[in-house]
Amino acid sequence: MxxxxxxxxxxxxxxxxxxxxxxxxxxxxxxxxxxxxxxxxxxxxxxxxxxxxxxxxxxxxxxxxxxxxxxxxxxxxxxxxxxxxxxxxxxxxxxxxxxxxxxxxxxxxDVGELVQRLKAIVSGDSAGSGPASSKSSDLSASLLLDQFQQSVLMQSLESGHSAYYIEVAVREDCVLKAARAYMVFDVLERNGEVVKSHPSVQDIEQEKFDRSFSVYYITRMDEEALKEQISRVSEIESVRLNVIDKSSLAEMARAENEAPxxxxxxxxxxxxxxxxxxxxxxxxxxxxxxxSAPAAGSAAPRTIRVDIERLDSLMNLFSEMLIDRVRLEQLASEIRRGDLTETVEHMARVSSDLQNIVLKLRMVPIDSVFNRFPRMVRDLAKSLNKKVDLVISGAETELDRTVIDEIGDPLVHLIRNAVDHGIESIEDRLAAGKPEIGTVHLRAYHSGNHVFIEIEEDGRGIHRDKVLATAVKRGVVTPEAAKALTDDEVNMLIFAAGFSTADKVSDISGRGVGLDVVKAKISSLGGHVSVTSAPGKGTTFSIQLPLTLSIIAAMLVKLGSEKYAFPLSSIVETSTVKRDQIRSLHGTNIVEYRQSVIPVLSLAQLVDSPDYRDAEETETEMLVIRKGDKLAAVLVDEFIGQSEIVLKTLGKYLKNLDLVSGATILGDGQVALIIDPNALIK
Known part of the structure; x- marks a missing residue:
């Protein structure tokens, strides 16, 4: 098979x-x-x-x-x-x-328990009442015992002990469920022996149970005394005891034999x-x-499943061909022969069409990531006792497979955060004059060479004072710097490592991890995340991602004998600037740009270029780059021009190079490093 x-x-x-x-x-x-x-x-x-x-x-x-x-x-x-x-x-x-x-x-x-629950529903116990005081309803739960445990119960009954199925429920407002359960087990073990517990003892110790747990128990105590002792444990809401006798055990064994x-x-x-x-x-x-079934009367879609590794191989082979195409174009321009130039131009057009097809083969609808969230939101809302409606739009938007594979976890963090921290409880929403059902919008759309993913909820919003107080307390910002921050800058503080405003730690959030991981992952994909919020009205997280990570349009520049590439999507403008227009302010070089002042960086100094032009030149080339709403100017020696380049990783030996995001092989065989504009502005 x-x-x-x-x-x-x-x-x-x-x-x-x-x-x-x-x-x-x-x-x-x-x-x-x-x-x-x-x-x-x-x-x-x-x-x-x-x-x-x-x-x-x-x-x-x-x-x-x-x-x-x-x-x-x-x-x-x-x-x-x-x-x-x-x-x-x-x-x-x-x-x-x-x-x-x-x-x-x-x-x-081990699906035995689930199978029994489903059988109980088929046999009429659709309310899921579980073991009741009668023997017949007691038996459906009893089937969870194996033959050894049934044998232990039978021998205990024969030796004069009493056997019980006990179901204990803790109060809804109980803070330490595991501690109360431990106290109940302490009472039981002092007076007899627990044969089986559901959930398991380990799960109960880790609070992996709802409000109730059940045990099969052997003791010499009578029913009333045992019930009274368990009820003495504080924050216990109810205790139900079902007596197990030899006839119910025999019926249990018979059902066990028939079950498989x-x-x-x-x-x-x-x-x-x-x-x-x-x-x-x-x-x-x-x-x-x-x-995926086609509509009635329409032709079935003609599709074929292809191994992902084959698509990756196809992409790598095409990347090599693209490098050779650029080299051929360069040679044809040097030789200047009509028929050669014509052939190379035709090949360039064909390979450009081929490039589009290869890229589209790798494009996957973001629906493959989004479709896991409705179920997740439903379960989260239920566990938090909230009502949440998830509205998805733009699920047909396509992204490169390499991006799709990586974006799932950050979105899980953001949606869990929106349901847990963003959406208020039903009581708080009604008190604020909002509908009891909170809404989380998850949308995706194309814009230029980017895909935007937004998570918007109509919850309580981000409270500036609480975020600032937490940031100062955790040393993320100084009290002096905190006073000068704008609302947007305060909102971005929630992405700091170890930052959490949760009042209590839960398995959903509040451990101080999550949003810093989200930001790091999205940055590693060449993307950007921002957040806007209005107190009492809600919060929107916006993620900007490149369409593909394999082939990018770039501006090639020269520093002496070395060549570098800047992603075109990050460049606002190219121009020249006179050296005397660059001034120093508090130790930072700045230049005036369109009625504002932006910082200036010398790429040659940052990469320690060995033969860049002398700084005494009166004029130099300048790239204006953008990250979010921040701008910066980068000084270079010379512009070579725009080109489509194949992004190659630097491998596992060259790590932690913040300034460089990868490399490419140019038409003349030279290697050009690709500069990461995000790191420059940072």
Whole structure:
């Protein structure tokens, strides 16, 4: 089956993405049976593919999800919060198993608990009430015990001990859940033995549980005394005890023996339905990802999957050809022969068209990054008890694959920050006269040779005084410098390393990491991030990124015998300046430029050029460069002209060169270093 593995992974990921997107749609429109039909078809196809490939845990979990969806689409079951949460947890488990397959694993996982929850929903426990005081509801949770644990309980009952299933819930306003849970376990272990806890003891110690946890417990204490002792622990809201006797244990063992049969039957049914691997079958409406299915009556899109490494090789080969083209153009201009010049010009036009096609092959819609965020925002909002609506626009905007691969993590940080810090709680929003549902806009659009990505929310905004106080306290700025900062400069302080205004540390944010990482990552991509905010109205983060990192338009300049390149996108203007117009102010050289004063840098001095022209010249060439709203002038010896250059990295041995972002090979074989204008202005 290994020959089909890569196709299985691609198609499984497409189905998972479709399942996530349609589940979110269904949560907004729970009565829409058409959406349920689409989800059911995706789950059914994924089950067949998994069973055929031999991934049994994947197939069994998907089969149980399919059973729930089947009842919903036939009108026998209505969706509720518990069913949605269980199905979403199922999708998370499926994603984890597929990721395990991607990493070379077997795709196995402990899905027993989820399978039992789904079976309980099918059998009528759709409210997810879990173990109740009756024996029958107690059994569905009891199935989580393995044979050894059942044996321990049986022997304890025979020796005169009492066995209980205990469910403990802590109060909603409890600050230290793990500490309260520890105190409950301390009471239990003094008076008996815990056979099994759910979640695990390690998870409970790390507060990885909601408000409740449950245990199977053996003791000689009677029910009332035990309940009273646990209830004495402060901040415990409720304690429920279910007595376990021999008959319920026998029923538990019988159910345990029957449980594995269902998944195997499901796998046999799926395997019979798919005599050949789904990956190798032609795309039909059943096994193609629903989100990419063509509209009714239209021709199916003719696409082909290509290995990324082949595209990278194609790009590298084309880069070499581009270098030779520039060299040929240079030689043709020196030889001055008509037919040679004509041929070279034609080749230049063809290679220019080829360049556009090669670049477009590498362009990927940013949708591939954006589509993970609706589910993330939904889960975040739920955990923070907020209501948040994520509005995505411009998802069809295309970016180079190298940029797409890197931009995901910074966007995750910014969106988590927007939901956690930006959007207020429901009570605060209503008190401020806002709708209870907060809105986060995620948009992307092209502008020139750049792509802009914006994250805008209508939350509380950035409070200048709080940011300044934190910045001064952490030593980011001095108290004197803080007074002179503009609002925009204050907003940018949140990108300082270790900066955090969070009142408490959570697993979402507030550890003082995140935004500094965002800024560093975006700068490494040749991009720029800015933030604007209005207190009480919201905040907008704007990211500016280059379309591609492989081939850039540049201005070539000379310093003596050396050549350097500046990205054209950062250059505002080229001109000449007289030496006597350059003045010194507080140790910094400045020059007047369009009714303003900008700093002047000598590139020759910065790179320690060995043979640049003497500074006694009365006039010199000048480049005006921009980073955000900051300008600077760079002095050079001579302009060579504009050229499209292939960006080459300097390799792993030449690191921490802030001034240089890479190198290129020119038509004459010389190497020109590419200057990073961001570092110059910094």
């Amino acid at each position: 290994n020959q089909y593995l890569s196709i299985f992974i691609d198609e499984a990921n497409e189905h998972l993405q479709s399942l996530n997107e349609n589940m979110l749609r269904l949560e907004q429109q729970p009565e829409d049976i058409d959406i349920v039909q689409v989800i059911f078809r995706s789950a059914h196809t994924l089950k067949g593919m998994s069973a055929t490939m031999g991934f049994e845990d994947l197939a069994s979990l998907t089969h149980e999800m399919e059973n729930v969806l089947d009842l919903v689409r036939n009108g026998k079951l209505s969706m509720n919060g518990n069913i949605f949460d269980t199905l979403f947890k199922g999708l998370d488990s499926l994603e984890g198993m597929i990721q395990d397959v991607v990493n070379g694993g077997t795709g196995k996982a 049969a269902a998944p195997n039957a499901a796998q046999r049914e799926a395997a019979a339905a798919s005599t050949a691997p789904a990956a190798a079958q032609p795309a039909t409406s059943e096994n193609a990802a629903p989100r």
